[in-house]
Amino acid sequence: MSELNTPGTAVPLEQSPIAPKPPGRIRQALDSDIVYSYTRSPVTIIASIIALLLILMAVFAPLIAPYNPFNPASLNLMDGFTPPNSTSFSGNYFALGTDHQGRDVLSTIMYGLRVSLFVGALATLFAMAIGISLGLAAGYNGGTLDAVIMRIADIQLSFPAILIALLIFGIARGLIPPSQQEGAAVWVLIVAIGLSNWAQFARTVRGATMVERQKDYVSAARIMGVHPIVILVRHVLPNVMGPVLVIATIGLALAIIEEATLSFLGVGVPPTQPSLGTLIRIGQQFLFSGEWWILLFPAITLILLALSVNLLGDWLRDALNPKLR
Amino acid sequence: MSAPLLDVRHLSRRFDVSKPWLNRVIERIPRVHVRAVDDVSFEIAKGETFALVGESGSGKSTIARLIVGLLKPSDGEIIFDGKSLARGLKGAEARRLRRRFQMIFQDPFASLNPRWRVTEIVAEPLKVFNTHKSDRERRKRVGELLSLVGLSPEDGAKFPHQFSGGQRQRVAIARALAANPEFIVCDEPTSALDVSVQAQILNLMKDLQAEFGLTYVFISHNLSVVRHMANRIGVLYLGRLVEVAPSHDLFARPQHPYTRMLLDAVPDVEMTGRRRKKVEGEIPSPLNPPSGCAFNPRCPFANERCRIEVPALKPWRGQPVACHGIEEGRIPDGPAQPIASVTAP
Structure with a gap:
C-alpha cells in the first residue's frame, strides 16, 4: 500500500460502527413481493399443490406405488384389461385398472411421471445452461459473435422444436452402437429436447444483457478491471434471471409435452421404462376396443402436470413484471 | 508546475x-x-x-x-x-x-446494481483490489466510508432503491473512494x-x-x-x-x-x-x-x-x-x- 503513496490511506473515523451483515437469503426471500403475490392468487396455490403432489408421486413412486409394474415376476397376464376400481382375475384390486399386460395403470403412471419429470427437468436445465451462456456471451460482446449465435438461434426457431429433436435423436441413434442404445435412450432424449429449446433462453438473455451492459454499474466494474466473466456472472446474470425463470417454468411444461410427443411417436424412451407419452401411445391402441382407462388416466395426468406448471409460469411472469401490479 | x-x-x-x-x-x-x-x-x-x-x-x-x-x-x-x-x-x-482512478456517474439510478445491497456495492473495490482481506475488515471499512459520505453504516443493509437520488450518489461516491484513489x-x-x-x-x-x-x-x-x-x-x-x-x-x-x-x-x-x-x-x-x-x-x-x-x-x-x-x-x-x-x- 505504501509504495502507491495513496492519499487518504489513514481514515480518521476509527470509531465508526461496522456496516451490518446483509440478512440471509431466506429472510430476503420471505419478505419479497413474490411471496405476497403468491398468497393472493388461489389459482396459483391450487396449481402449485397439484404440481407438488405429482412431483412427490414421481419421487416416491417405488415406496407408494401399489405394484411394481416393471417386475415381470409380479405380473399376471390373466389380469390384463381389468377395468378401474375392480378386483382382477387373480384377486388383486386395481384402482385405475390394468393394461393389456396386466400392469397396474396407477403404478405405471407414477413410474411414468418419474421418467417424464426427470427428462423434462434435465432437458430444461440443459437448454437453460446453453441458452444463458450463449445469450450472455452474445449480448455482452456484440459484433460477430452475437451475429453468429443469434442467426443460428433464428434458423433453429424457424423449425418446429419437435422436428429438431427428431433430427438430433436420429443422428444420435446413428452414432451410438445398437447394444448401448437402450441405456442411452433417456440421455439422448434429454440432449435432443434440450438442444431444441435453448434458442428461447438465448434470445431472452441476450436482449436483457444488452440492456444491462449499457448501465453504469457495469461500467464501474469494468473501470476496476473486473474480469468480464465475473461481471457477467455476478452483475448481469442476477439482473436477467427474472425473465429466464418465467421461460424456464413454461419451458418445463413444453419439454414434458415434447418428451410425451416423442415417446408417443415411438422415438422416445424404450417401452421397458415407459414415460407418460409411452403410456398414452400404448393406451390409444385399445381406445376403440373399449378399454378407455389405459389411455385416459395417463393423459389426464399429463394434462394436469403440464397445466399446473404452465399456470405457475404465467403467475411468475406476472409477479415479476412490476407493470402488471 | x-x-x-x-x-x-x-x-x-x-x-x-x-x-x-x-x-x-x-x-x-x-x-x-x-x-x-x-x-x-x-x-x-x-x-x-x-x-x-x-x-x-x-x-x-x-x-x-x-x-x-x-x-x-x-x-x-x-x-x-x-x-x-x-x-x-x-x-x-x-x-x-x-x-x-475511479469514476462517478451521472445517473445514480443506473450506477448501482439494483440486486446488490449497499455494503456489497461499496465493498466491491475492496474485494477487487484485495485491500481488505476478511469480510469483517471490509464491513468495517464500508462503515467508515458510509459515515464519511454522510450516510449511516446501518444503511449498508439496504438496497439502492430504498434511497433517494442524492443518497444514491453518496453511495456511489463511497464506492469511488473505497480503494483510496x-x-x-x-x-x-x-x-x-x-x-x-x-x-x-x-x-x-x-x-x-x-x-x-x-x-x-x-x-x-x-x-x-x-x-x-x-x-x-x-x-x-x-x-x-x-x-x-x-x-x-x-x-x-x-x-x-x-x-x-x-x-x-x-x-x-x-x-x-x-x-x-x-x-x-x-x-x-x-x-x-x-x-x-x-x-x-x-x-x-x-x-x-x-x-x-x-x-x-x-x-x-x-x-x-x-x-x-x-x-x-x-x-x-x-x-x-x-x-x-x-x-x-
Whole structure:
C-alpha cells in the first residue's frame, strides 16, 4: 500500500460502527413481493399443490406405488384389461385398472411421471445452461459473435422444436452402437429436447444483457478491471434471471409435452421404462376396443402436470413484471 | 508546475455509425464515422479540478469514458502519472494503476446494481483490489466510508432503491473512494439531482477533495456548478477544445465567441440587468460538421477564413484559444460586450 503513496490511506473515523451483515437469503426471500403475490392468487396455490403432489408421486413412486409394474415376476397376464376400481382375475384390486399386460395403470403412471419429470427437468436445465451462456456471451460482446449465435438461434426457431429433436435423436441413434442404445435412450432424449429449446433462453438473455451492459454499474466494474466473466456472472446474470425463470417454468411444461410427443411417436424412451407419452401411445391402441382407462388416466395426468406448471409460469411472469401490479 | 498527473495529448475518438453491412451493399452507401472527440489536448495537475463544459453532443462524456478506459482512443495518448493508458492495461501494472482512478456517474439510478445491497456495492473495490482481506475488515471499512459520505453504516443493509437520488450518489461516491484513489472522473455527477441536493453533493465532493488531496475531472453542462467546483475549465464545442482557462479568468474575460455565448446564457439570478444575447442556433450534427471552424455558422464574427480553415488551439495572453478572430485581433476584448451590443435595442 505504501509504495502507491495513496492519499487518504489513514481514515480518521476509527470509531465508526461496522456496516451490518446483509440478512440471509431466506429472510430476503420471505419478505419479497413474490411471496405476497403468491398468497393472493388461489389459482396459483391450487396449481402449485397439484404440481407438488405429482412431483412427490414421481419421487416416491417405488415406496407408494401399489405394484411394481416393471417386475415381470409380479405380473399376471390373466389380469390384463381389468377395468378401474375392480378386483382382477387373480384377486388383486386395481384402482385405475390394468393394461393389456396386466400392469397396474396407477403404478405405471407414477413410474411414468418419474421418467417424464426427470427428462423434462434435465432437458430444461440443459437448454437453460446453453441458452444463458450463449445469450450472455452474445449480448455482452456484440459484433460477430452475437451475429453468429443469434442467426443460428433464428434458423433453429424457424423449425418446429419437435422436428429438431427428431433430427438430433436420429443422428444420435446413428452414432451410438445398437447394444448401448437402450441405456442411452433417456440421455439422448434429454440432449435432443434440450438442444431444441435453448434458442428461447438465448434470445431472452441476450436482449436483457444488452440492456444491462449499457448501465453504469457495469461500467464501474469494468473501470476496476473486473474480469468480464465475473461481471457477467455476478452483475448481469442476477439482473436477467427474472425473465429466464418465467421461460424456464413454461419451458418445463413444453419439454414434458415434447418428451410425451416423442415417446408417443415411438422415438422416445424404450417401452421397458415407459414415460407418460409411452403410456398414452400404448393406451390409444385399445381406445376403440373399449378399454378407455389405459389411455385416459395417463393423459389426464399429463394434462394436469403440464397445466399446473404452465399456470405457475404465467403467475411468475406476472409477479415479476412490476407493470402488471 | 511539476509533471501533470494526467496528460491528454491529441486525443481523438471516432465512432462507426454505419448502417449494417447488408444495407450498405444494397443501398450503395459508404461507411459513416462520427468524430466525437477531435484532437483534444489538456493537462491536469495533482490536486486540481479540471472541468470540461459544453452542450449536449460536444464529446464531454466520451472524453470521460476514454480517460477511465471504457473506450479506446482512435488516436492520441492519455498519460497518467507518466504511464500511457491508451495502449491498454495488462497484469499487475494495470491493477496498480486502476486502483488510483475511479469514476462517478451521472445517473445514480443506473450506477448501482439494483440486486446488490449497499455494503456489497461499496465493498466491491475492496474485494477487487484485495485491500481488505476478511469480510469483517471490509464491513468495517464500508462503515467508515458510509459515515464519511454522510450516510449511516446501518444503511449498508439496504438496497439502492430504498434511497433517494442524492443518497444514491453518496453511495456511489463511497464506492469511488473505497480503494483510496487519487483521481476521480465525475461525469455530470449532479445533473440528475434536485437543485437543493446538488449543492450538498458538490460540497461533499469539495470536502473530500480537501481531505484526501483528490484530483477531479469534472464534466458538466452547468456553468454555475463548474464555477463552484473548478480551478481550470476547458470549453468543448463539437468534440474540439475551443478555450482552456483558469476558472476566474474564463468567467471574467471569456475569449472565444462560443464561451461568451455560453456565459450569456447563464440565468442571471442576481438581476444585474446586464444585457444579454440569447443563444442562437444549435450545435451542428457531428455527422456533417461545418467546414473550417465548427462554430462559424453561429458565430457573429465569422469571416471567409473561419469557413475554410480549422483554427488550432494557440496561447492568447497565456490561455489557449482556438479562434482566428482572436488571433487576428478582429474580436474586441471585454466580457461578452460585443455580443451584447449586437442585440442592444
